[in-house]
Amino acid sequence: MAHWHDPNPLQRFIGNDTANVKVIASEQSADGSVSALLQGDKFEKKIRTQMPDGSPAAARLYPILPPTTRVYAEFLSACTACGKCIDVCPEHILKTAEKEYEVYGIHDARGKVTVSFELGFCRQNCHRCADVCPTGAIPLLELAEKRAVRMGWAQFNSRTCITQTDHVPCDACARHCPQKAIILVEKEGQKIPRINNRLCTGCGACEFYCPARPKAIYIEGI
Ligand code: SF4
Ligand code: SF4
Numbered sequence: 001m002a003h004w005h006d007p008n009p010l011q012r013f014i015g016n017d018t019a020n021v022k023v024i025a026s027e028q029s030a031d032g033s034v035s036a037l038l039q040g041d042k043f044e045k046k047i048r049t050q051m052p053d054g055s056p057a058a059a060r061l062y063p064i065l066p067p068t069t070r071v072y073a074e075f076l077s078a079c080t081a082c083g084k085c086i087d088v089c090p091e092h093i094l095k096t097a098e099k100e101y102e103v104y105g106i107h108d109a110r111g112k113v114t115v116s117f118e119l120g121f122c123r124q125n126c127h128r129c130a131d132v133c134p135t136g137a138i139p140l141l142e143l144a145e146k147r148a149v150r151m152g153w154a155q156f157n158s159r160t161c162i163t164q165t166d167h168v169p170c171d172a173c174a175r176h177c178p179q180k181a182i183i184l185v186e187k188e189g190q191k192i193p194r195i196n197n198r199l200c201t202g203c204g205a206c207e208f209y210c211p212a213r214p215k216a217i218y219i220e221g222i
């Protein structure tokens with residue numbers, strides 16, 4: 001039986017549609033952080049739910065893969081670190097990996113590719129990275145299909161959302177979400193985001209536009 005320090009971790013991580021999601025395992029690491037393995041109808045996912053200091057997880061633990069790549073081991077074995085995708089990304093969200101893949105116990109992935117949303121987010125009408133990838137590590141799909149492939153999961157941390165910290169209205173994440181996966185719901189006199197992770201594809205628009213620091217909404221890799 002999982003032991004939760006967070007009052008409602010499932011809702012925070014996968015939205016309100018938790019009926020078919022089970023906690024398979026929960027573990028505390030040596031540094032004090034807590035992770036859980038979740039299983040739903042069509043997915044299994046390990047998430048970090050609590051930071052070493054006991055606060056809710058507010059930082060990405062699992063790296064984000066380029067769009068349309070689904071399995072990190074397959075991607076890392078096919079990627080030759082040529083950097084062509086990084087060069088052509090109009091949003092500058094593809095970058096050279098440093099230690100990101102070490103969470104999977106992989107220590108030789110430096111120089112391969114991962115995603116971050118400091119400078120932009122993945123455009124729905126773009127597949128330039130797949131166009132130029134010479135090895136097929138980033139599969140080239142029709143745009144409609146590419147748009148439907150999940151890159152990650154949006155996570156919300158109300159403790160840093162400015163609607164709660166500064167008590168000012170904000171709807172940046174909901175307004176910019178191309179999937180309409182975020183609605184605003186009333187909480188203590190302010191409207192706060194609620195994510196529908198069945199609609200979210202992990203494009204990163206919400207993280208990019210969120211004004212909070214640390215980001216109150218961010219994408220966790222698959
Ligand atoms: S699809 Fe376009 S915006 Fe998204 S990562 Fe690839 S090149 Fe960048
Ligand atoms: S990651 Fe993209 S699809 Fe998901 S909630 Fe954020 S903006 Fe919407």
Ligand code: SF4
Pocket residue numbers: 160161162163170171172173174192193209210211212216217
């Ligand atoms: S954009 Fe960030 S600060 Fe604004 S409502 Fe969304 S999560 Fe909160």
